[in-house]
Amino acid sequence: MHDLTGGVTRFQRDVFPGKADLFARLTHVHAPHTLFIGCSDARVVPELITGSEPGELFVIRTAGNLVPAHGLSADGVAASIEYAVDVLGVSDVVVCGHSGCGAMTALAEGQDLSTTPAIAAWLRHADAARARCTTSDVAALVHSNVIAQLANLSTHPSIARALTHGEVALHGWVFDIATGRIDQLDAPDTPAARAA
């Protein structure tokens, strides 16, 4: 196993002391300003790419940064969205896709996913992204997928309610691994744009 315990030791020795006051404050306060929904991809680290400190981002990471539309079954993503918006009162929600996304590559290339049925089923949440994408270009699908997931996001009652009252703004981003650049997308036909 990779030496995670060595990393923990370095954190406790080199990092934590400099943030001791922050962590002391955070002992009693959990008030993130942003819900960040990103891909589980190990190369896309929300706090790093946004320069955020502990306590600032409420993070959901899923394969392909997919957000299932609101439904009636128990759903960890839905529960986390509701908690961030209704309980914690975040003011902004970011859906962040990224270059070289494995999930989007699988879809764009039409890869055979029959031996990975859970992945195949999960990626159905990107059907709308695929439908609106006229090429097999991965970058185009990454972009289209962020827009589609913003639309899915707005079907959640907590988000719909907050948008109606002007209490939350939705943002679509694409992070480029090679350059560190973040493109902020327009979402012309989603509530995100209307709320902006």
Ligand SMILES: [Zn+2]
């Ligand atoms: Zn990804």
